[in-house]
Amino acid sequence: MRPILTAFAQSPDRGRGLARDMSVRWALEEVGQPYDVRLLTFAEMKEPEHLALQPFGQIPTYQEGDLLLFESGAIVLHIAQTHEGLLPGDPSARARTIGWIFAALNTIEPPILDREAAGHAERGEPWHEARGPLLERRIESRLAPLSGRLGDADWLDGPFSAADLMMVTVLRRLGGSGLLDGYPNLAAYVARGEARPAFQRAFEAQYAVFLAALRA
Numbered sequence: 001m002r003p004i005l006t007a008f009a010q011s012p013d014r015g016r017g018l019a020r021d022m023s024v025r026w027a028l029e030e031v032g033q034p035y036d037v038r039l040l041t042f043a044e045m046k047e048p049e050h051l052a053l054q055p056f057g058q059i060p061t062y063q064e065g066d067l068l069l070f071e072s073g074a075i076v077l078h079i080a081q082t083h084e085g086l087l088p089g090d091p092s093a094r095a096r097t098i099g100w101i102f103a104a105l106n107t108i109e110p111p112i113l114d115r116e117a118a119g120h121a122e123r124g125e126p127w128h129e130a131r132g133p134l135l136e137r138r139i140e141s142r143l144a145p146l147s148g149r150l151g152d153a154d155w156l157d158g159p160f161s162a163a164d165l166m167m168v169t170v171l172r173r174l175g176g177s178g179l180l181d182g183y184p185n186l187a188a189y190v191a192r193g194e195a196r197p198a199f200q201r202a203f204e205a206q207y208a209v210f211l212a213a214l215r216a
């Protein structure tokens with residue numbers, strides 16, 4: 001059964017692969033699962049038809065027969081649990097890998113999102129400039145231990161897994177910020193993830209949507 005993913009018809013990231021359909025596309029490419037994509041405008045995302053699939057009116061959603069999922073982390077975990085290749089077979093290694101998926105979304109990503117949100121929503125506030133270094137220090141306080149734990153390893157815990165897919169996805173949001181410059185092993189880790197053929201295929205697919213929207 002070919003799953004159906006929803007994604008932005010016109011992503012505000014301008015084809016950089018930062019919207020949250022990217023991790024799902026990447027996971028599907030890693031496991032070799034063909035999929036279809038239904039593109040939505042912002043207005044369509046807020047209509048009852050989509051709200052029935054995603055209560056917050058967001059992308060991505062994932063439909064596979066009778067199964068309907070939202071939340072990119074849950075979708076990636078589902079794909080990893082139902083296909084070979086993204087989760088280790090050993091129960092302890094599998095549990096640790098799932099722990100790292102949560103770490104990516106629940107420990108590393110929140111301060112990154114706070115800084116992004118401040119950049120969008122608080123730019124006009126008198127305290128905006130003063131708050132910047134604080135937001136960056138909070139990110140650094142997560143990057144430093146992550147960098148220490150990764151060390152010289154290629155991936156977080158053994159072979160490439162859904163945890164790396166999710167962690168690289170989260171760290172990519174720092175692209176252009178300079179915040180990874182002090183952590184060469186994390187910058188190399190992101191580059192290793194981006195060099196994977198499955199990442200490249202996922203990236204090209206979402207970039208094609210961006211190009212098509214430009215031409216329309």
Ligand code: GTB
Binds near residue numbers: 013020072
């Ligand atoms: N926790 C949910 C998940 O992981 O699935 C969050 C989903 C989410 O934030 N979706 C966003 C959305 O639908 C798109 S990806 N937003 C519309 C809305 O909330 O009304 C987030 C995103 C948007 C834009 C960029 N960008 O421009 O770089 C990056 C990421």
